[in-house]
Amino acid sequence: MKRMVIFASGSGTNAENIIKYFQKTSLAEVTLVLTNKKDAKVLDRAIKLSIPAQSFTKNEFVNSDEILTILKDEKPDLIVLAGFLLKFPEFILKEFPNKVINIHPALLPKYGGKGMYGMHVHESVVKNKEAETGITIHHVNENYDEGAIIFQESFNLSENETAETVASKIHLLEYEHFPKVIEELLSSEEK
Numbered sequence: 001m002k003r004m005v006i007f008a009s010g011s012g013t014n015a016e017n018i019i020k021y022f023q024k025t026s027l028a029e030v031t032l033v034l035t036n037k038k039d040a041k042v043l044d045r046a047i048k049l050s051i052p053a054q055s056f057t058k059n060e061f062v063n064s065d066e067i068l069t070i071l072k073d074e075k076p077d078l079i080v081l082a083g084f085l086l087k088f089p090e091f092i093l094k095e096f097p098n099k100v101i102n103i104h105p106a107l108l109p110k111y112g113g114k115g116m117y118g119m120h121v122h123e124s125v126v127k128n129k130e131a132e133t134g135i136t137i138h139h140v141n142e143n144y145d146e147g148a149i150i151f152q153e154s155f156n157l158s159e160n161e162t163a164e165t166v167a168s169k170i171h172l173l174e175y176e177h178f179p180k181v182i183e184e185l186l187s188s189e190e191k
Helices: 013-023 041-048 059-060 068-072 092-097 118-127 163-190
Strands: 001-010 028-035 052-056 078-081 098-105 131-138 151-158
Touching: 001 013, 001 068, 001 163, 013 028, 013 041, 013 163, 028 041, 028 068, 028 131, 028 163, 041 052, 059 068, 078 092, 078 163, 098 163, 118 163, 131 163
Parallel strands: 001 028, 001 078, 028 052, 078 098
Antiparallel strands: 098 131, 131 151
């Protein structure tokens, strides 16, 4: 069975969705959830679903081998960033080439980069009167939101769209597509 580690920074709804999706398959399992916030709701969600979870400090992530050692012990086939807000360190990426993916709530390369997450993205999309927006699932490299694109799904925006309505539509796309794209990536590795 394939192994996944999920990194998240917030409430963890995408992490929970992925965990539940793979609990119904024999292809893969989430073996660990990691977060950079000790009070993140993702910890509670993981524990309720019987998935080990722990938090770490930014210093432990960026300036030590602590998280790298944990990942080496876990031997993940895929590292999934699901609402994880810290930049992934290059020394970890080098140990797991093409094994780290992220989901972004916009159609990259638009609305990517440092500080572009969550409602910041949706507010910018609405303010700029974009005709469409959507999600991007991409490999993670040393720069924010610049890794190779794996998958995109879009929808058209209406004139009376708000950041909140965009956010709810984005969440639906994330819940529908993120687990399936992960499944396709892991399945293609087996062939």
